[in-house]
Amino acid sequence: xxxxxxxxxxxxxxxxxxxxxxxxxxxxxxxxxxxxxxxxxxxxxxxxxxxxxxxxxxxxxxxxxxxxxxxxxxxxxxxxxxxxxxxxxxxxxxxxxxxxxxxxxxxxxxxxxxxxxxxxxxxxxxxxxxxxxxxxxxxxxxxxxxxxxxxxxxxxxxxxxxxxxxxxxxxxxxxxxxxxxxxxxxxxxxxxxxxxxxxxxxxxxxxxxxxxxxxxxxxxxxxxxxxxxxxxxxxxxxxxxxxxxxxxxxxxxxxxxxxxxxxxxxxxxxxxxxxxxxxxxxxxxxxxxxxxxxxxxxxxxxxxxxxxxxxxxxxxxxxxxxxxxxxxx
Numbered sequence: 211x212x213x214x215x216x217x218x219x220x221x222x223x224x225x226x227x228x229x230x231x232x233x234x235x236x237x238x239x240x241x242x243x244x245x246x247x248x249x250x251x252x253x254x255x256x257x258x259x260x261x262x263x264x265x266x267x268x269x270x271x272x273x274x275x276x277x278x279x280x281x282x283x284x285x286x287x288x289x290x291x292x293x294x295x296x297x298x299x300x301x302x303x304x305x306x307x308x309x310x311x312x313x314x315x316x317x318x319x320x321x322x323x324x325x326x327x328x329x330x331x332x333x334x335x336x337x338x339x340x341x342x343x344x345x346x347x348x349x350x351x352x353x354x355x356x357x358x359x360x361x362x363x364x365x366x367x368x369x370x371x372x373x374x375x376x377x378x379x380x381x382x383x384x385x386x387x388x389x390x391x392x393x394x395x396x397x398x399x400x401x402x403x404x405x406x407x408x409x410x411x412x413x414x415x416x417x418x419x420x421x422x423x424x425x426x427x428x429x430x431x432x433x434x435x436x437x438x439x440x441x442x443x444x445x446x447x448x449x450x451x452x453x454x455x456x457x458x459x460x461x462x463x464x465x466x467x468x469x470x471x472x473x474x475x476x477x478x479x480x481x482x483x484x485x486x487x488x489x490x491x492x493x494x495x496x497x498x499x500x501x502x503x504x505x506x507x508x509x510x511x512x513x514x515x516x517x518x519x520x521x522x523x524x525x526x527x528x529x530x531x532x533x534x535x536x537x538x539x
Contacts, residue, residue: 211245211306216250220303225268225276227344227425230312232263235319236301249309263462264322266315268501277302280325291330291429295321303381332429332488334404335461336381336411337424337485339479350378350419356402364376365414379508381411381419382458390525405528408482414525425462426519428455428485460485467508477506481524485510489520 212219220226235243238261245260265281268280275296283289287450298319305487344350361383383404388397400430408425415423468483484492486505494500503520510517 211239211301214247214250214304215395216308217243218305218307218313220305222276222297222300223271225271225303225315226476227268229267231266231268231303232312233266233315233322233325234261234263234314235322235354236316237319238262240302243378246306246309246311246492256317261522263314265326266520268315268532278426290487291491292487293325319531326495327388329388330429331463332383332385332387332404333425333427334381334383334408335458335465336383336408336423337465338379338419339424341379341421344421346417354418358414358499361414361418361434362411363409365410372404372407377379383407402502403525405482406532409528411452413484422478424481424483425524426461426468426483427488428457428460429488429491430460430492463508463510466504468521471506477504477521480521482522482527484520484522486520492527493532494530 217511225231239261245258267279268276269279269292270277278293278295280291280293280467282287282291295315295317301316301318303313303315305311340352358378359376362374362376370384372383375384385404404425404427408423412423415421464483464485468480471477473478489503490500492500498521500520503522505520507516507517507518530538
């Protein structure tokens with residue numbers, strides 16, 4: 211296939227990096243070839259797009275596969291998710307620069323369907339500031355900690371789509387979201403409303419423990435494609451977050467990098483430290499210049515190369531969110 215001289219065929223190891231590409235189910239290959247052959251023959255006026263594409267960008271190629279940036283939503287905001295295309299799901303890559311046709315990476319249909327139908331995760335690590343001093347001052351009494359726990363119970367009832375794993379001085383939060391596509395009942399449900407939740411937690415810790423808190427946030431794909439946010443064993447003493455530990459390691463990496471940057475004087479303490487992909491995926495008001503917000507490099511366990519977290523006050527973020535972020539689902 212794709213033998214016409216105007217086709218640009220790319221070997222696996224030569225898939226173009228850091229430029230727009232399209233992911234497409236291999237079932238469309240024949241019709242895609244036929245449609246472009248019509249264009250090459252001078253019948254471009256009758257050309258109609260074939261099949262369905264997913265927007266992506268290849269970042270790194272290794273023998274086992276391709277590290278991709280995938281854009282599940284380009285309609286109302288920039289939403290980028292780091293994904294992995296294994297080599298055994300790759301079929302071919304073809305385009306045509308002479309017809310301004312971007313490279314199309316044809317992939318196995320099962321892999322592409324999983325990409326759209328699997329669940330994805332937002333993770334947040336909430337940590338209290340000044341705990342050591344509070345312990346030494348004996349202000350973290352049992353009564354105060356129990357009141358805090360009871361109020362977090364109430365918050366968990368109100369935010370039923372979020373899982374709360376709590377310690378007295380920190381919280382790990384997890385919430386799933388989906389991309390979906392028009393041929394399924396699965397819908398795009400990404401709403402990073404953790405900012406409102408963080409504002410409530412900040413007020414709670416101030417009232418009950420007289421402590422400030424900050425949050426690290428990230429997102430990623432789920433390996434447990436169709437499972438719930440969490441799993442509790444029948445015996446009740448095994449809890450699975452239905453997720454590999456890499457996103458948690460990423461939260462720790464952001465937290466460690468922020469602490470080091472503060473100690474070095476690279477930036478001041480802030481309320482929120484957000485992985486770059488998460489931050490860019492948030493729907494802000496058009497007047498908010500998010501690309502001008504301060505950021506800092508960190509070593510991510512999720513991907514190679516330069517990785518950054520954005521840091522900001524919660525009030526700045528909250529005041530610049532698009533109102534639709536908090537609209538009912």
